[in-house]
Amino acid sequence: MPKVGMPAIRKPQLIDATMNAINDVGLQKASVVIISSYAGVSPAIINHYFGGKDGLLEATMRSILRQLSLGVQHRLATCESDDVIARIAAIVGGNFDPEQLAPKVVKTWLAFWSQAMHQPQLFRLQRVNEKRLISHLLIELKKIMPGEQAKFVAVSIAALIDGIWLRGALSPNGIDRELAKHIIADYLEHQLTKIPNESLAKNDLVARKPEHNHDYTQQF
Amino acid sequence: MPKVGMPAIRKPQLIDATMNAINDVGLQKASVVIISSYAGVSPAIINHYFGGKDGLLEATMRSILRQLSLGVQHRLATCESDDVIARIAAIVGGNFDPEQLAPKVVKTWLAFWSQAMHQPQLFRLQRVNEKRLISHLLIELKKIMPGEQAKFVAVSIAALIDGIWLRGALSPNGIDRELAKHIIADYLEHQLTKIPNESLAKNDLVARKPEHNHDYTQQF
DNA sequence: ATTTTTATTAAACGCTCATTTAATAAAAAC
DNA sequence: GTTTTTATTAAATGAGCGTTTAATAAAAAT
Secondary structure, rough: OOOOOOOOOEEEEHHHHHHHHHHHOHHHHHHHHHHHHHHHOOOOHHHHOOOHHHHHHHHHHHHHHHHHHHHHHHHHHHOOOOOOOHHHHHHEEEEEEEHHHHHHHHHHHHHHHHHHHOHHHHHHHHHHHHHHHHHHHHHHHHHOHHHHHHHHHHHHHHHHHHHHHHHHHOOOOOOOHHHHHHHHHHHHHHHOOOOOHHHHOOOOOOOOOOOOOHHHHHHH | OOOOOOOOOOHHHHHHHHHHHHHHOOOOOOOHHHHHHHHOOOOOHHHHHOHHHHHHHHHHHHHHHHHHHHHHHHHOOOOOOOOOOHHHHHHHHHHHHHHHHHHHHHHHHHHHHHHHHHHHHHHHHHHHHHHHHHHHHHHHHHOOOOHHHHHHHHHHEEEEEEEHHHHHHHOOOOHHHHHHHHHHHHHHHHOOOOOOHHHHHOOOOOOOOOOOOHHHHHOO
């Protein structure tokens, strides 16, 4: 008994309609009537495919997160595994992918970001995404600097990504991809001059003089 | 005919109730019934004092923004006007003031941040606040580095502030004030080593080798 | 060819929302 | 001390919400 429903069109169609509705009227006013009218179908069909409005919203967020993840993966795949700087640029570039910067995606992102604080399922998705970004950065940074510094730099770069993204989201001009990459590349370049000498020897990842006792990656 | 209504308690009381309601149930579910019950008054009184729910929300955001502005002003007032690093630390410190980091303030902030994209009045408030931060930073940075670099550093620090703030807002551990200050101080320290020599002479603010032709402060 | 399952909708349902109305009581003005 | 203004509420109002129901038609399975 095969379980594939014929119209595999409906789900993506409704997810896209959700983003367009949020783009136009905001999450607060994006009712099932409005969303389904964007998709040209009946409101009741949202329950049929997603079990309710909440299910549709969660699926929409998942869709955006998956797209982001794929973008980063693709870019990483084109880098040599020992070219750390290129790989960090790939991670950053993936987060500033044109598709991620489309107004409807940006507005949907931000809506969910604020919504996540009061909806456990969205909150979990958000956290997974945050941790993955930090984790990707840490893997690369630890190849070239002590663990403590790597954590510090990872949370700093993550903050820069989110901060530039957030500021751009509310700017009439949108997000300037090239400026974003420039700021972060510049930051990384400066941090590289700070690597203690003995860490440049292979396999030496011991942190020296840890100024904080924090686990930065837990903090964020 | 004096115009001062007696209960000047009501407005702040309702604004505080609004933040508490948003903290507990989120903006989406913070109805006038819920908010007014937090304040222990009738829902109708919101219309009396604020002309409607929108007026109350705008007043709440104004209240938070004014508090932020005052915090920065106070800290700046305790700095010598030529101690640029201390003054930037004051601006950063004001943005990470304990009062601004209270959960109810953080959640209200974030709710408005996402709401602002679809509500012109909130959007304007948001923009004014963003521009003021950049402006404060620029005034200080221009004292010690070329204009182009100052703009670049200003938007970078602003992005760090917002990014750290945003990431912390969604972290179970909240925002780590000291780590935030450390990251930004560290960033600034590195930028200071990059100042071209002739700019260290007094009154020389000419930008050299502008790599971008952007006006960064417009971009954000 | 008949049955069963899936896709879809229009309409109804019950609920909650923000706002208005009408009324009352206290305060201020005169 | 009477009038006017202000503060406050309970109740009514009407619109909009997400979801359910009942019905239909198409597709798949038998």
